[in-house]
Amino acid sequence: MLIAEDIVLLVTDDETGKKASTSTGLDAALAGALLIELAIRERVELEGKGRKAKVVVRDGTPTGEPLLDDALTRLSGSAPFTPTTAVNRLSNKIQSRVHDSLAERGILRREEGRVLGIFPVTRWPAADSAHEAALRAQLHDALVVGVDPAPDVAATICLLRAGDLLNAAVDKADRSVAKKRAKEIESVTWASDGVRQVVEAANAAVMVVVMAAATMTMVAGAASSG
Template sequence: MLLAEDLLLLLVDDATGKPVTDGTKLDHAIAGALLLELALQGKVDVAETREENVRKGRLVVRDHAPAGEPVLDDALTFIAGKNGKKPDSVIGPLGKGLRARLLSGLADRGILRREEGRILGIFPTTRWPAEDSRHENALRERLHDVLVVGLTPDDRIGALVSLLSAIDVVPKVVESLDRRALKRRAKEIAEGAWAADAVRRAVEAVNAATVATIAATAAATSDSGG
């Protein structure tokens, strides 16, 4: 299961099949999850110092070999074409059409259920309620163990928590009587003490890029509406 798929399962309500957060946040976060997945696999890195044709803090592809997953391979090809770009310059393009692609894939595998309908009998809509929640339930238990019990996260859970924290949705995913403590613990994990240096750089860069892209999109929408 991809990190982006895990994130999507957590942020789509099992009963209603609708996102539990703003769609723009969701789209940018799952795009960020693709970047982190590639970083965890050692295929994409954030330059620590200036390299040939790549400035510090820019994306650099370390391994061009296919990951064996079409969504990841498409992302890797796109990023390779943008080698040396800032992370926030690729988040938006990576997110275009990504949510629908991942949702359809999860439905094809029997994890979600596609339900077509119409709003007011006119406007077509699609909902994605849960069909098989076993993976998601296990994932929520692991998140609870890390965020509430205090266990040390592995790389994948740490990366997932960092994205949830970046878009401020942790309390919507993990139940806790102390929301402040929950968010504080998530922020600690987002700082990346659990990760190797390369992954920590990627986590920091992707989180910052995700937040910046969301803010820029919100500002552009506000300006166009005004």
């Protein structure tokens, strides 16, 4: 399973198939997850530092994972992108692509319906919840109990925090301690230097997208009230 697929499972209600989180950071977090997975597989790396840092494709060999190979194609064949531009580029229709992937794996079930009998809508209820249950147990151990997480779980936690999606991963009573613990996990070295650089850049890019969306919402609200 990919980190992006794990995040979608966490924010999708098993019974209704509706998105349980309203965070504007979901698309960005999923795109950041693809970027990190490519770094783990040594397909991309970060070149340069600060504002001059760029995401560079070092190996265009397919990974065998359709979602990652599509992301690799989107990042190849042009000048290197800044991390934020790379995240925005990978965000296009990302939720639908991840949903389709999970349906092909037999984990989610696609249901077509209509709202008010007029507007078409697609829901994604769970077909097999075993993987998500195991993932939630790992997240609880890491975020509430304090167990050191495996690298993929640590990356998931970092992206959930960056995308303001952490509430979807833990029970309401545990959210305060989970947020504090997630920040601690971000500061621990659990990946190689090269991967770590991409993780930090991806997290920062996700946060930029989230803040930009929040600012636009505030401006729009102020304009409508004025």
